[in-house]
Each structure stands twice: as structure tokens, then as C-alpha cells.
Amino acid sequence: IYRTGAKSIPGGGQDSHLQGAEYHALGVVRTKPGRGDPTLSVSCSDKLAKWYHLGIQGALLSLLLVHPIYLSSFTIANGTPFDEKSLLRALYGRFGEDAERAVIGRSSINFSFAKDVSKRPCPASIVWFKCSTG
Known part of the structure; x- marks a missing residue:
């Protein structure tokens, strides 16, 4: 069983934290901690x-x-x-x-790019943003 780090939102359904496949509840709204705006982190x-x-x-x-x-x-x-x-x-x-x-x-x-404990993600990113000049 793989854990994603996503946390159930307060006031919503919660995970049971039981062993194995029963750890997570289905259909629970989750966000990733440490990310930007929680409404954009799906x-x-x-x-x-x-x-x-x-x-x-x-x-x-x-x-x-x-x-x-x-x-x-x-x-x-x-x-x-x-x-x-x-x-x-x-x-x-x-x-x-x-x-x-x-x-x-x-x-x-x-x-070939499967999760590997010896590999680390790149800290750089490219962002494209369209803005109006008005």
C-alpha cells in the first residue's frame, strides 16, 4: 500500500488509519500539505x-x-x-x-523513471502565465 501524503480536509470524511488497504477511506476530499492554495492542489x-x-x-x-x-x-x-x-x-x-x-x-x-529512493526531484520549474496589459 502506497501513502500519498494527502490529508483529509477538516470537517469532512476522515481516513480510518487501519492496516493495509483499509487505511484510507474512499471518496474523501483531500489536499496535499505544504502546497499552495488548497483549492488548487488536487x-x-x-x-x-x-x-x-x-x-x-x-x-x-x-x-x-x-x-x-x-x-x-x-x-x-x-x-x-x-x-x-x-x-x-x-x-x-x-x-x-x-x-x-x-x-x-x-x-x-x-x-525507467519509477520511484527510487536514490533519486531526488529537480528543484527547478518552468511556468507560463498569460496576463492582460489592460
């Missing part, structure tokens, strides 16, 4: 659902494209933690049975 499953249903183009490309770029499949690399039921719940659980379904596949190739 869970990984929320991001996947957003990208799947709204497109992966982002703000910059949406200015240049006529139509959104939609995902038609997800490929899960070998050696990564994966639960198909959880992925299906994340992608379609809040959108009903009529939601378009992506093809979900598994690769036999290991993900």
Missing part, C-alpha cells in the same frame, strides 16, 4: 479524471488548438503499483455509466 486521481474528460492540452496549447486533445488509452508500465478498480473509479466514478471509456493496458516493460 489529488492525482482528480488530475487524471480532468485530463481524460477535458483534454490534456493545458492553457497554452488551448490558445492554439481548435479542439481539445483527448486520451483514448492508458498504458500502465510493468513494476508500478496499479489497481484497475481504483483507476476505473478515478476516471469514471463521478461521471456516470455513459462516460466514454478508454482502453487500459499493461506493458511488459519496466518504467
Whole structure:
């Protein structure tokens, strides 16, 4: 079982903190501590659902494209933690049975950038921001 560091919001549903898969409660609103505005800090499953249903183009490309770029499949690399039921719940659980379904596949190739205790994230980032001059 992998822990994400996300914390349940005060006043909402709370995790049971039991052993194993029963540690987290399903459907609980969470934020990541130490991040910016909590309303902008969403869970990984929320991001996947957003990208799947709204497109992966982002703000910059949406200015240049006529139509959104939609995902038609997800490929899960070998050696990564994966639960198909959880992925299906994340992608379609809040959108009903009529939601378009992506093809979900598994690769036999290991993900070369999988979490490794000897690796550290880069502290640099690139940010694009459009502002009005008015």
C-alpha cells in the first residue's frame, strides 16, 4: 500500500488509519500539505479524471488548438503499483455509466523513471502565465 501524503480536509470524511488497504477511506476530499492554495492542489486521481474528460492540452496549447486533445488509452508500465478498480473509479466514478471509456493496458516493460529512493526531484520549474496589459 502506497501513502500519498494527502490529508483529509477538516470537517469532512476522515481516513480510518487501519492496516493495509483499509487505511484510507474512499471518496474523501483531500489536499496535499505544504502546497499552495488548497483549492488548487488536487489529488492525482482528480488530475487524471480532468485530463481524460477535458483534454490534456493545458492553457497554452488551448490558445492554439481548435479542439481539445483527448486520451483514448492508458498504458500502465510493468513494476508500478496499479489497481484497475481504483483507476476505473478515478476516471469514471463521478461521471456516470455513459462516460466514454478508454482502453487500459499493461506493458511488459519496466518504467525507467519509477520511484527510487536514490533519486531526488529537480528543484527547478518552468511556468507560463498569460496576463492582460489592460
